[in-house]
Amino acid sequence: MGEGTHNETYAELASVGPYGTRPGHALITMVEPAPGHEYAYNRWYEDDHYYAGAMAMPWMYAGRRWVATRDLQLLRYPTASAVAQPVTKGCYLSVYWITEGRYDEHMKWTVGINKRLNRDGRVYHEREHVFTSFQDHEATVYRDGAAGPRDRHALDHPYAGLVLEVIDAEGPQQRGELVEWLRDRHLPKRLAGSDAAMVTVFRPTPLPGDRMTYVKQVEGVGTRLTLLWFLAEDPRVRWQERYGGLDGEVAESGLGRVELVAPFIPTVPGTDRYVDELR
DSSP states (O other): OOTTSOHHHHHHHHTSSOOOSSEEEEEEEEEEEOTTOHHHHHHHIIIIIHIIIIITSTTEEEEEEEEOOHHHHTTOBOSSOSSOSSTTOOOEEEEEEEETTOHHHHHHHHHHHHHHHHHTTOOOOSEEEEEEEEEEEEEEEESSTTSSOOGGGTTTSOOSEEEEEEEEESSHHHHHHHHHHIIIIIHHHHHTTSSEEEEEEEEEOOOOTTSOTTSOOOSOTTTEEEEEEEESSOTTTTHHHHHTTHHHHHHHHTSEEEEEEEEEEEOOTTSOTTGGGOO
16 A cells, blocks of 8 residues: 555554444445447446445445346336336446445545546446435345345345335325334235345435535435335246236325336346347
């Protein structure tokens, strides 16, 4: 390490503070590459940004990229979505786990490194952040109780698909009630006998004021919930039977409304597989 990097500081930082294995926080980012830039964007993200802009940072300990080919995009609902306009926008989804209790430290580093990457010309601007936010963990509901992978393993286990579900509560007070309903009633019923091994529930946090200008401020901080369904099968298998109608069930609860249900499959790192199936 070069002069001025304060080698001893790294040992000091590692000796204090939380260092558990729970995903206390997450970065969830759904992005749309500009038309004609799909291949270049994919290579930049996989070859450089996934590592230098995410996994190399302190306290971000797991990550995975997912892709929605055109046929998967056409399964999304509702059409009038407050998250994506049109609802098909957002080809790629990246999810990262952050150690519980280390959000503030991670944010200081991520703002600093992204400013540096931008200054060094290592940011690909031909893309749109459709849905990007850091989020705090609220709950995880498992299909099989104590058996099987835990949420800390979810981004490393070879799941065949993921469903992103975004729900807006009627108000800040109702969000707590919505979490309870999801955790205790709705999700256990939905998971029973399904191909989904678990659902993680997160709530968004506001981005810092010194964030990069190309990332818009988070919406619905006081009312929104983000659900990630981890699937053992391709989501196209029995999609309507298993994941259709989620919006109606939430509406019937009287606690909120579904703004997006979007299926994805995992990318194949180091390849351009599925890039020619985005449009």
